[in-house]
Amino acid sequence: MLKNQTNYFQQKLLLWHKLENKRELPWKGEKDVYRIWLSEIILQQTRAAQGWNYYERFLQTYPTIEKLAKAPLEDVYKLWEGLGYYTRCRNLHATAQKIVFELKGEFPKTYDEILKLKGIGPYTAAAIASFAYNLPHAVVDGNVFRVLSRFFGETTATDSSAGKKLFEQLANDCIDKSNAAVYNQAIMDFGATICKPDNPLCNSCALNKKCVALKKEMVMHLPVKEKQLKQRSRWFVFFVLEYKGRFAVQQRTEKDVWQNLYQFPAMEFHIEKEWKTFLKLKNILQAQTLFTSAAAKQTAITKPVVQKLSHQTIHAVAVLVKVPALKKQMKQVQWKTKAELKQLPFPKIMHQLMQGKVMELF
DNA sequence: AAGACGGGGCA
DNA sequence: TGCCCAGTCTT
Numbered sequence: 001m002l003k004n005q006t007n008y009f010q011q012k013l014l015l016w017h018k019l020e021n022k023r024e025l026p027w028k029g030e031k032d033v034y035r036i037w038l039s040e041i042i043l044q045q046t047r048a049a050q051g052w053n054y055y056e057r058f059l060q061t062y063p064t065i066e067k068l069a070k071a072p073l074e075d076v077y078k079l080w081e082g083l084g085y086y087t088r089c090r091n092l093h094a095t096a097q098k099i100v101f102e103l104k105g106e107f108p109k110t111y112d113e114i115l116k117l118k119g120i121g122p123y124t125a126a127a128i129a130s131f132a133y134n135l136p137h138a139v140v141d142g143n144v145f146r147v148l149s150r151f152f153g154e155t156t157a158t159d160s161s162a163g164k165k166l167f168e169q170l171a172n173d174c175i176d177k178s179n180a181a182v183y184n185q186a187i188m189d190f191g192a193t194i195c196k197p198d199n200p201l202c203n204s205c206a207l208n209k210k211c212v213a214l215k216k217e218m219v220m221h222l223p224v225k226e227k228q229l230k231q232r233s234r235w236f237v238f239f240v241l242e243y244k245g246r247f248a249v250q251q252r253t254e255k256d257v258w259q260n261l262y263q264f265p266a267m268e269f270h271i272e273k274e275w276k277t278f279l280k281l282k283n284i285l286q287a288q289t290l291f292t293s294a295a296a297k298q299t300a301i302t303k304p305v306v307q308k309l310s311h312q313t314i315h316a317v318a319v320l321v322k323v324p325a326l327k328k329q330m331k332q333v334q335w336k337t338k339a340e341l342k343q344l345p346f347p348k349i350m351h352q353l354m355q356g357k358v359m360e361l362f
Numbered sequence: 363a364a365g366a367c368g369g370g371g372c373a
Numbered sequence: 374t375g376c377c378c379a380g381t382c383t384t
Contacts, residue, residue: 039379040379042379043378043379043380044378044379044380044381045367045368045369045377045378045379045380045381046368046369046370046378046379046380047369047370047371047377047378047379048378048379049370049371050369050370050371050378051379082368082369083368083369084367084368084369084370085367085368085369085380085381086367086368087367087381087382088367088380088381091381091382118381118382119380119381119382120381121380121381121382122380122381123379123380123381124379124380124381127379139379141378141379141380142377142378142379142380143378143379144379146377160363161363184379188379191379192378192379197372197376197377197378198372198373198376198377199372199373225376227363227364227365229365229366230365255366255383256366256367257366257367257368258367258368259367307368307369308368308369308370308374309367309368309369310366310367310368310369310376310377311365311366311367311368312366312367312368347368348368348369
């Protein structure tokens with residue numbers, strides 16, 4: 001019964017891929033495991049269109065895994081800047097070093113060994129194993145959850161542990177074991193271009209005759225997710241302190257968003273009202289006395305900037321202060337020239353702030 | 363099992 | 374706005 005359905009699915013999918021798939025991506029058909037690995041890390045939770053440029057720039061800068069392993073971590077972060085989920089970057093570098101310095105430059109060649117590497121989970125291990133070595137491991141990503149849940153009418157939540165197990169099993173039931181690379185490519189392309197989250201192309205879908213969700217009019221209700229992520233708001237004031245042509249920056253070390261990236265010294269508020277109150281002129285001027293022993297030569301404040309992250313809404317302004325004399329040595333602060341600042345990775349919102357309109361206070 | 367982790371695109 | 378995206382790691 002189900003066997004029938006999985007066979008139909010596999011054959012129609014492969015036929016669609018052969019005849020109709022037009023998706024062109026720079027890593028398609030790639031057999032170099034370094035490039036496959038790099039592209040998969042970049043593409044985790046990231047749209048192909050967004051990751052494309054990063055992938056090309058990484059390959060230009062680090063054409064081999066040796067180059068990546070030998071590069072300073074700071075440089076790798078700078079190249080990753082703006083892509084998000086920065087732990088991926090740290091793990092990318094760490095894994096490159098492990099492979100080059102401990103594994104003699106040889107990328108592991110089995111699913112289980114690949115899975116042990118930092119930054120590589122079940123999805124990425126299956127992707128590398130199949131694309132590079134044609135090993136029969138089915139990828140299970142957001143596309144696969146969606147395609148399988150719809151075609152088989154499977155309502156188990158994809159973000160439950162039962163769901164993960166079930167869909168991994170289902171995916172491995174469907175895969176063409178002798179042709180894993182092509183099959184995995186096909187199902188993800190299909191999910192991205194036909195069985196899309198919104199406005200799926202059911203009318204022209206090559207699998208629509210046996211799609212359970214379509215028959216039951218459940219397409220837009222699948223896949224099922226049971227968890228909803230919490231949103232919280234945070235309010236920041238960043239102080240851009242300029243002293244003798246240098247600027248104070250600090251690295252974010254705490255376990256928080258933007259770990260290991262740089263920022264201007266910050267104050268955080270958890271209540272919007274307190275943030276707004278602080279932004280009144282006299283409070284800002286008073287806060288400056290934390291850093292400077294004499295009246296600032298010039299003070300300006302940027303317009304507020306809002307950035308929506310998937311789990312936080314960040315509100316921020318920057319206060320620009322020309323400091324005539326330092327009050328005391330601030331801890332954990334480095335003074336950098338403009339040229340040096342350009343070498344450091346900053347969160348997106350720091351760039352937004354510096355590009356935004358500035359209102360002079362003096 | 364539940365949360366945390368970025369940023370962008372789309373309706 | 375809310376949801377999703379070639380997910381993984383920590384607690």
